[in-house]
Amino acid sequence: MKALSQRRRHPLAAIALLLMGLLVTGGIYAVASTANEAQAQTAVSASDVEEGEKLFVANCATCHGMGASGTEDGPSLVGVGAASVDFQVGTGRMPLQMQGPQAQVKPPQFTDEQTRQMAAYVASLGAGPAIPGEEVLDTTGEGVDPANGGELFRVNCAMCHNAAAAGGALTRGKFAPGLEGVSAKHTYEAMVTGPQNMPVFNDANITPEEKQDIIAFLEVIDEQGSPGGADLGALGPVSEGLFIWVAGLGVIIAFTVWLTSRSS
Amino acid sequence: MSSSTVVNEYQPKTSVGRITNFVDSRVGGSAMVKEFGRKIFPDHWTFMFGEVALYTFVILLLSGTFLTFFFDPSMTEVAYDGSYVPLRGIEMSAAYASSLDISFDIRGGLFMRQVHHWSALLFVAAVSVHMLRVFFTGAFRKPRELNWVVGSVLLILAMAAGFTGYSLPDDLLSGNGLRIIDGVIKSIPVIGTYISFFLFGGEFPGTVIIPRLYVLHILLIPALILLLIAIHLFMVVAHKHTQFPGPGRTNDNVVGYPVGPVYAAKAGGFFFIVFGVVAAISAAFTINPIWNYGPYDPSPVSAGTQPDWYIGWVDGALRLMPGIIAGIPLEWEIPFPWGVNTLSLNVLLPALVPAGLVFTLMFAWPWIESWITKDKREHHLLDRPRNAPARTAVGVAGVVFYCVMWAAASSDLIATHFMVSLNDVTYWLRVLFVIGPFIGFIVARRIALALQRKDREIALHGRETGRIVRLPHGEFIEVHEQVDAYKRYTLVNFESHEVLPAEADVNGHVPKNEKRRAWISKFFFEDRVAPVTPAELEAAHSHGHHGEVAGEHDKASISSH
Ligand code: HEM
Numbered sequence: 001m002k003a004l005s006q007r008r009r010h011p012l013a014a015i016a017l018l019l020m021g022l023l024v025t026g027g028i029y030a031v032a033s034t035a036n037e038a039q040a041q042t043a044v045s046a047s048d049v050e051e052g053e054k055l056f057v058a059n060c061a062t063c064h065g066m067g068a069s070g071t072e073d074g075p076s077l078v079g080v081g082a083a084s085v086d087f088q089v090g091t092g093r094m095p096l097q098m099q100g101p102q103a104q105v106k107p108p109q110f111t112d113e114q115t116r117q118m119a120a121y122v123a124s125l126g127a128g129p130a131i132p133g134e135e136v137l138d139t140t141g142e143g144v145d146p147a148n149g150g151e152l153f154r155v156n157c158a159m160c161h162n163a164a165a166a167g168g169a170l171t172r173g174k175f176a177p178g179l180e181g182v183s184a185k186h187t188y189e190a191m192v193t194g195p196q197n198m199p200v201f202n203d204a205n206i207t208p209e210e211k212q213d214i215i216a217f218l219e220v221i222d223e224q225g226s227p228g229g230a231d232l233g234a235l236g237p238v239s240e241g242l243f244i245w246v247a248g249l250g251v252i253i254a255f256t257v258w259l260t261s262r263s264s
Numbered sequence: 265m266s267s268s269t270v271v272n273e274y275q276p277k278t279s280v281g282r283i284t285n286f287v288d289s290r291v292g293g294s295a296m297v298k299e300f301g302r303k304i305f306p307d308h309w310t311f312m313f314g315e316v317a318l319y320t321f322v323i324l325l326l327s328g329t330f331l332t333f334f335f336d337p338s339m340t341e342v343a344y345d346g347s348y349v350p351l352r353g354i355e356m357s358a359a360y361a362s363s364l365d366i367s368f369d370i371r372g373g374l375f376m377r378q379v380h381h382w383s384a385l386l387f388v389a390a391v392s393v394h395m396l397r398v399f400f401t402g403a404f405r406k407p408r409e410l411n412w413v414v415g416s417v418l419l420i421l422a423m424a425a426g427f428t429g430y431s432l433p434d435d436l437l438s439g440n441g442l443r444i445i446d447g448v449i450k451s452i453p454v455i456g457t458y459i460s461f462f463l464f465g466g467e468f469p470g471t472v473i474i475p476r477l478y479v480l481h482i483l484l485i486p487a488l489i490l491l492l493i494a495i496h497l498f499m500v501v502a503h504k505h506t507q508f509p510g511p512g513r514t515n516d517n518v519v520g521y522p523v524g525p526v527y528a529a530k531a532g533g534f535f536f537i538v539f540g541v542v543a544a545i546s547a548a549f550t551i552n553p554i555w556n557y558g559p560y561d562p563s564p565v566s567a568g569t570q571p572d573w574y575i576g577w578v579d580g581a582l583r584l585m586p587g588i589i590a591g592i593p594l595e596w597e598i599p600f601p602w603g604v605n606t607l608s609l610n611v612l613l614p615a616l617v618p619a620g621l622v623f624t625l626m627f628a629w630p631w632i633e634s635w636i637t638k639d640k641r642e643h644h645l646l647d648r649p650r651n652a653p654a655r656t657a658v659g660v661a662g663v664v665f666y667c668v669m670w671a672a673a674s675s676d677l678i679a680t681h682f683m684v685s686l687n688d689v690t691y692w693l694r695v696l697f698v699i700g701p702f703i704g705f706i707v708a709r710r711i712a713l714a715l716q717r718k719d720r721e722i723a724l725h726g727r728e729t730g731r732i733v734r735l736p737h738g739e740f741i742e743v744h745e746q747v748d749a750y751k752r753y754t755l756v757n758f759e760s761h762e763v764l765p766a767e768a769d770v771n772g773h774v775p776k777n778e779k780r781r782a783w784i785s786k787f788f789f790e791d792r793v794a795p796v797t798p799a800e801l802e803a804a805h806s807h808g809h810h811g812e813v814a815g816e817h818d819k820a821s822i823s824s825h
Contacts, residue, residue: 101685145353146349146350147349147350147351147352147353147354148353149350150350150351150354150558151354151558154436154558154561154564154566155561155563155564158436158564158565158566158567159564159565159566159567160567161567162566162567162568163436163437163556163557163558163564163566164553164556164557166568167567167568167680168566168567168568168676168680169567169675169676169677169679169680169686170686171685171686171687172685172686172687173679173683173684173685173686175679175680176567217350220349220350221350221556224349224350226550226553227367227368227374227550227553227555228367228374228378228549228550228551228553229378229546229547229548229549229550230548230549230550231550231553232549232550234553234556235568235677236437236568236569236570237437237552237570237571237572237573237576238568238570238573238576238673238674238677240385240551240552240572240573241385241572241573241576242573243545243549244382244385244386244389244545244573245389245573247545248382248385248386248389248541248542248545249386249389249390249393251541252316252386252390252538252541253309255534255537255541256309256310256312256313256316256534257309259309259312259530259533259534259537260307260308260309260311260312261309
């Protein structure tokens with residue numbers, strides 16, 4: 001405190017004050033504008049629903065049925081919500097390419113616009129989780145705590161996705177994918193919709209703030225890379241053991257052969 | 265006496281010389297160097313894995329000492345406030361927090377952690393390969409049986425050192441491993457729970473296990489390893505090193521280089537090579553990134569939890585074990601007067617039986633083999649693995665058995681990386697667990713016998729040159745080239761055991777044990793390939809086709825095989 005009162009009269013204090021003022025106004029503007037954007041994104045028009053229905057009938061109804069009421073080849077989508085469609089189509093899982101243990105990720109087949117329209121259509125059939133807005137996904141704000149997110153991740157997600165989010169096997173060919181590079185939006189949607197073998201984590205389970213923490217945690221470990229050098233696929237002791245047997249011992253053997261060939 | 269007077273009369277001219285002379289005349293160093301330095305050590309690359317083990321152990325001691333300066337083996341709960349952001353403010357044990365500090369806030373700490381861990385992996389790998397080479401070349405035979413036993417104990421100690429060290433950082437991954445050990449201990453009937461409570465100082469995980477493991481890891485186990493290495497190397501010197509057969513190499517000599525100066529210089533250089541390789545790996549590749557796993561907490565279990573490679577096979581056995589066989593559940597609740605006790609065979613059997621089998625056979629093998637062959641002579645010449653087909657086959661069966669369990673420890677990664685079902689991986693590995701060793705045995709023996717036949721062929725008739733010659737009467741033959749005498753020596757000079765039928769004892773009665781021995785002897789050696797005798801060699805070579813053109817005999821012998 002004493003240090004602060006001394007510095008108050010420093011010639012640079014005015015500049016610092018100015019900078020702070022600018023930062024605050026800039027920050028408020030940024031928050032306000034993203035809130036607007038989010039509203040814009042969730043707002044859907046009747047024409048969106050109409051376009052969405054056309055796309056759905058053309059691409060999805062073979063499996064999901066007319067009116068998305070379900071067939072033998074695909075479940076009913078009534079009440080799954082826009083978030084589910086956005087996740088499934090946005091990550092390329094839908095339209096399903098082949099029956100198998102689990103829908104595979106592939107390059108998305110539809111533009112963002114088309115995805116939004118189909119989501120709007122499915123959402124119009126019954127209430128379900130909405131596509132999260134930017135303000136929910138913003139992990140740079142005050143109070144977002146990646147460490148808490150890490151804790152939540154280890155307790156709720158690590159048993160399937162691995163503590164380092166490197167992915168893991170489930171039974172009969174199903175698996176929880178590695179989460180590197182998955183967007184914040186899709187992560188949020190995965191939690192609220194629980195695709196396939198993943199459980200739903202609703203807001204009573206994990207609050208929206210906590211979801212934000214989890215996303216922040218995943219972003220931090222994504223960004224930091226591997227502080228100790230190449231991570232060998234982040235597969236833990238198996239890749240380490242393989243590496244020492246093949247590369248480590250291989251190099252050592254090359255040296256032993258070289259050393260003993262020198263003399264005889 | 266006269267030589268010692270000469271030494272005493274030596275007058276050093278420099279001050280360094282005077283000091284060394286002073287020390288030497290009291291300690292007798294030069295006499296030691298004379299004795300030890302003139303030991304002969306044969307040169308073969310496979311003889312160097314023991315050295316690799318020794319050097320990685322030295323690296324472990326050095327890097328481990330560095331780590332002890334900063335590691336805090338305590339399970340006191342602290343809130344982390346170091347520089348790793350994704351764990352800031354999280355409650356964790358002081359052990360985990362100090363491991364994080366070593367990784368992120370102590371200069372060179374992460375590098376030293378990685379040096380320590382990588383050299384630990386390399387240490388156990390080198391010990392294992394060293395053991396395999398001793399096994400497959402028959403270096404464990406008389407008089408080295410006891411050294412084989414010392415070596416086996418070293419292997420177990422190496423695994424124990426690794427496991428106790430792996431658990432120290434108290435991260436989620438190693439905590440999961442400890443929990444499995446706890447489960448195995450608790451599955452021991454009646455006393456299991458008591459042992460577990462004794463070990464963990466109460467219910468798992470408690471607050472004492474890390475300090476206890478620390479004492480084992482930095483004090484007891486390294487001291488035992490050091491002691492046994494000293495005994496081990498003392499015996500190597502006392503027995504002299506074995507050598508592969510070759511011209512001039514007999515059971516009574518050792519052909520090679522004296523320890524000093526050639527071999528010592530080489531060995532010293534090799535130490536730095538090993539150190540360099542470990543350092544390069546540690547600088548470029550991360551190992552055990554504990555910050556990814558988070559602090560240990562008994563509730564979460566991470567997917568893809570595996571132990572370090574040398575414990576993997578035991579983990580694999582646990583993964584392979586079905587809970588129910590043929591409709592019979594393996595977990596029994598036995599009602600006793602004092603209450604119901606649980607017998608968890610599904611945990612007890614896989615944790616103890618395969619490891620028990622492997623280690624029992626390993627310790628006993630020198631005696632098993634000499635019992636079957638009735639060979640009680642000293643052996644200083646090694647076998648080429650092909651020249652002992654039965655032993656080689658047993659070894660390969662053991663390796664296959666081990667590797668199936670080893671693979672099972674990574675069944676989940678096999679499933680995700682090869683896009684197959686985890687259940688199928690498990691079923692297949694179960695099948696391989698049972699039949700794999702037998703297939704390994706048969707295939708290895710057939711290959712060894714085939715190689716022996718090829719050697720025999722080459723010794724008798726020379727090498728196929730691939731040169732086709734047309735004889736005047738129109739016949740085509742391939743030219744065989746005789747190998748030189750040195751090469752032929754290694755091809756024909758080996759011992760091969762024969763079937764020893766059961767012998768009656770003094771009363772004319774054949775004991776059951778002897779019958780059993782005879783049965784194994786027949787099974788092992790009935791289709792042996794006999795070494796080429798001098799007479800056969802003579803006959804083959806005096807047959808009028810010296811060197812160039814193969815004669816009638818060649819064709820006859822080829823078609824007769
Ligand atoms: C801490 C681990 C170990 C160290 C540091 C070590 C070190 C050595 C060294 C330096 C040699 C001489 C060079 C060589 O033949 O490689 C040797 C020989 C030998 N070792 Fe080991 N060893 C270890 C573990 C083992 C194990 C696990 C076994 C077997 C179960 C074993 C059995 C033997 C035998 C029988 C010899 C004599 C070999 C011969 O004369 O051909 N050792 N050891």
